Amino acid sequence: MGKNGLGDSRILSVRRGGLMKKILFVSHSSELNGAELWLLDALRGIDRQKYGLLLAVPRPGPLEEEARALGAWTEIVPMKWWITERSRIWRQPLAWLFNKRSVHRLGKMIRSRKIDLVFSNSAAAAAGAFAARKQHIPHIWAIHELLKGDRVILRFFFGRRALSGIITRNSSRVIVNSLATLKAFHDLDRVVLIHNGIETKGRKRDISREMQLREELGIQEDDIVIGVVGKIYEGKGQREVIQAVAELVPRFPHVKLLVVGEAKDVRYYRRLQNMVREKGIEKNVIFTGYRRDLPGLLGLMRVMVIASVVESFGRVAIQAMASGVPVLAVRAGGIPEIIRPGENGYLVESREPKEIALALGEILDNPGAVLPVISRGLQTVRDRFSLESQVKKVEALIEECLESVK
Numbered sequence: 080m081g082k083n084g085l086g087d088s089r090i091l092s093v094r095r096g097g098l099m100k101k102i103l104f105v106s107h108s109s110e111l112n113g114a115e116l117w118l119l120d121a122l123r124g125i126d127r128q129k130y131g132l133l134l135a136v137p138r139p140g141p142l143e144e145e146a147r148a149l150g151a152w153t154e155i156v157p158m159k160w161w162i163t164e165r166s167r168i169w170r171q172p173l174a175w176l177f178n179k180r181s182v183h184r185l186g187k188m189i190r191s192r193k194i195d196l197v198f199s200n201s202a203a204a205a206a207g208a209f210a211a212r213k214q215h216i217p218h219i220w221a222i223h224e225l226l227k228g229d230r231v232i233l234r235f236f237f238g239r240r241a242l243s244g245i246i247t248r249n250s251s252r253v254i255v256n257s258l259a260t261l262k263a264f265h266d267l268d269r270v271v272l273i274h275n276g277i278e279t280k281g282r283k284r285d286i287s288r289e290m291q292l293r294e295e296l297g298i299q300e301d302d303i304v305i306g307v308v309g310k311i312y313e314g315k316g317q318r319e320v321i322q323a324v325a326e327l328v329p330r331f332p333h334v335k336l337l338v339v340g341e342a343k344d345v346r347y348y349r350r351l352q353n354m355v356r357e358k359g360i361e362k363n364v365i366f367t368g369y370r371r372d373l374p375g376l377l378g379l380m381r382v383m384v385i386a387s388v389v390e391s392f393g394r395v396a397i398q399a400m401a402s403g404v405p406v407l408a409v410r411a412g413g414i415p416e417i418i419r420p421g422e423n424g425y426l427v428e429s430r431e432p433k434e435i436a437l438a439l440g441e442i443l444d445n446p447g448a449v450l451p452v453i454s455r456g457l458q459t460v461r462d463r464f465s466l467e468s469q470v471k472k473v474e475a476l477i478e479e480c481l482e483s484v485k
Contacts (some may be wrong), residue, residue, distance in 0.1 A: 109140025316386025
């Protein structure tokens with residue numbers, strides 16, 4: 080019986096023409112960051128009349144909880160990341176040894192549950208790929224990370240070319256979320272670009288919830304709210320945004336910066352708090368921690384700033400655009416594939432605080448000029464980044480891989 084208590088009744092349902100195909104999704108974590116939210120959206124959107132969905136996660140967490148709430152069968156399979164940050168690269172051989180057991184457990188699950196295809200989510204999750212290969216079933220690998228360039232976070236002991244080669248050789252298809260992510264791969268025969276998508280239908284502002292959030296966070300009606308969203312560590316650029324806001328305060332004393340996200344790097348987070356105190360802007364900067372109510376927070380924002388240089392796509396950008404919030408972002412990673420400067424958003428060439436402050440000042444000084452940018456941003460999401468389109472492409476890829484083994 081699965082952990083959700085449903086047994087196999089849901090995944091063994093019969094459809095016309097025989098048993099539904101069963102897909103085992105393997106996640107590198109059970110958190111709810113960009114890659115996990117992408118996976119959750121896929122689980123939510125995939126046709127349950129055609130596919131039975133199972134999810135393996137390395138530990139309990141909110142992704143597992145949300146997947147079970149959607150009716151997916153879940154199981155905890157301890158796994159370690161097989162690629163790491165540069166400073167921890169020495170740990171990788173130990174992780175590979177640990178993951179032998181993970182591959183074995185996933186193999187048993189594939190046999191006992193009669194899995195038809197394995198779908199690994201994130202370059203950091205390799206056990207599913209090796210288990211699928213050993214069991215001779217198709218495997219799809221969704222890559223959400225930048226694996227080539229100056230700002231690469233996750234690295235492989237034997238180098239980038241070896242990593243991309245292993246990913247492609249052990250996959251029927253590889254999904255990348257942007258052209259920036261695609262750059263890591265030299266063998267493109269199996270690589271498919273599928274941008275992130277979000278639900279655009281039925282999005283309505285919850286004014287009562289926004290009022291509650293204003294009271295909770297101490298935001299007044301005349302405050303100018305700027306947001307920066309993401310895990311708190313150096314690559315995301317929260318420091319530069321705080322410095323930019325400090326430069327704005329003399330001109331816009333009612334500006335409030337919402338720093339939304341958990342502290343991945345605690346020392347960096349403490350340095351940010353010290354900076355806020357030293358600059359005397361404690362009343363202008365609010366650290367919210369991790370929040371699961373981002374739509375409500377977006378309703379408070381005048382501008383969303385993305386100063387990250389490690390975004391393989393930029394999911395939070397399309398979330399903001401879909402909520403009618405203009406986005407100011409650094410030209411890096413996959414962001415330029417979303418934002419056309421001056422048309423549907425704003426780009427700066429670097430995350431120098433003065434450059435960010437100057438751009439923010441121009442946006443705040445010209446609210447009338449922002450309205451068409453907001454409108455075109457919303458249309459961009461509807462035209463290019465809808466969840467329905469994303470799910471259709473993923474389903475088509477799954478069907479293609481399943482057809483190839485008949």
